[in-house]
Amino acid sequence: MTLLLETQGLVAGYGPSPVLQGVDCSVRAGELWAVLGPNGTGKSTLLRAVLGALPWMRGTVRLLGQERSAWEPRELARRVAWVPQLFEPAEGFSGLELVLMGRSPHLGLWGLTSERDAALARTVLEELGVAHLADRPGEAMSGGERRMLLLARGLVQEPSLLLLDEPTAFLDVAHQVSSLARVRARVEAGLGAVAVLHDVNMAAAFATHVLLMRDGRVLAQGPVDTVLERERLEALYGLPMEMALAPSGARLFAPRAG
Numbered sequence: 001m002t003l004l005l006e007t008q009g010l011v012a013g014y015g016p017s018p019v020l021q022g023v024d025c026s027v028r029a030g031e032l033w034a035v036l037g038p039n040g041t042g043k044s045t046l047l048r049a050v051l052g053a054l055p056w057m058r059g060t061v062r063l064l065g066q067e068r069s070a071w072e073p074r075e076l077a078r079r080v081a082w083v084p085q086l087f088e089p090a091e092g093f094s095g096l097e098l099v100l101m102g103r104s105p106h107l108g109l110w111g112l113t114s115e116r117d118a119a120l121a122r123t124v125l126e127e128l129g130v131a132h133l134a135d136r137p138g139e140a141m142s143g144g145e146r147r148m149l150l151l152a153r154g155l156v157q158e159p160s161l162l163l164l165d166e167p168t169a170f171l172d173v174a175h176q177v178s179s180l181a182r183v184r185a186r187v188e189a190g191l192g193a194v195a196v197l198h199d200v201n202m203a204a205a206f207a208t209h210v211l212l213m214r215d216g217r218v219l220a221q222g223p224v225d226t227v228l229e230r231e232r233l234e235a236l237y238g239l240p241m242e243m244a245l246a247p248s249g250a251r252l253f254a255p256r257a258g
């Protein structure tokens with residue numbers, strides 16, 4: 001499968017000392033990578049470094065076979081979509097308009113959206129079960145509703161690679177499942193995706209691969225079934241964990257109480 005993202009020896013930070021301490025990773029089409037790790041360990045920093053949004057970095061980042069710095073920004077925006085962790089100002093825009101912003105890298109000189117763009121945005125809103133937000137003003141939306149629109153904006157961009165920073169934060173369990181299921185469906189159809197997640201069980205259910213990060217380093221990475229293990233999670237989070245098999249065969253992880 002096509003190599004969409006590759007980092008080698010990625011060292012990056014904000015202040016004098018690096019956050020990322022030499023990260024090697026690669027993502028192919030048809031893979032959904034969950035990035036797991038404790039707070040402040042560098043998961044978001046990894047995504048930001050991939051996007052080139054950090055004060056300084058060393059090592060290499062290749063996107064779709066080309067050094068990131070060699071990409072023309074607009075061309076790159078057609079291929080790589082970013083679903084950020086934090087809300088952006090949404091006031092003054094309807095839900096449909098917010099989602100249509102994802103089409104900007106594809107628009108012509110005048111930046112006008114077409115009927116096809118609007119139809120695409122409405123399809124994605126329906127796919128995510130939030131069609132009712134199309135005409136709602138941004139200021140009248142809940143945190144979770146805005147998050148669903150951020151995901152819709154990323155999908156409507158029709159990227160080859162989708163980077164998601166805690167896409168399920170603020171979502172109820174049904175919306176967590178529906179949003180990750182939609183991403184996974186796109187991945188089955190050839191998208192590559194990287195999602196920072198905190199819910200180990202969501203990662204186990206929807207990811208194809210996991211990257212475990214601690215203190216700016218990769219602790220382990222690879223296919224979800226082999227890498228996501230109780231002992232590794234104990235080392236990752238520094239607390240005792242339990243693992244049980246559900247009747248469906250799914251593995252369930254939980255911190256050991258007491």
Ligand SMILES: Nc1ncnc2c1ncn2[C@@H]1O[C@H](COP(=O)(O)OP(=O)(O)OP(=O)(O)O)[C@@H](O)[C@H]1O
Pocket residue numbers: 014015019037038039040041042043044045046
């Ligand atoms: N803009 C910034 N300027 C300076 N330091 C920053 C900045 N953003 C993050 N950091 C620091 O870099 C480190 C890694 O942060 P990062 O956001 O990558 O962690 P994370 O693993 O995504 O954490 P969380 O799970 O809490 O979101 C933290 O120590 C954080 O305080």
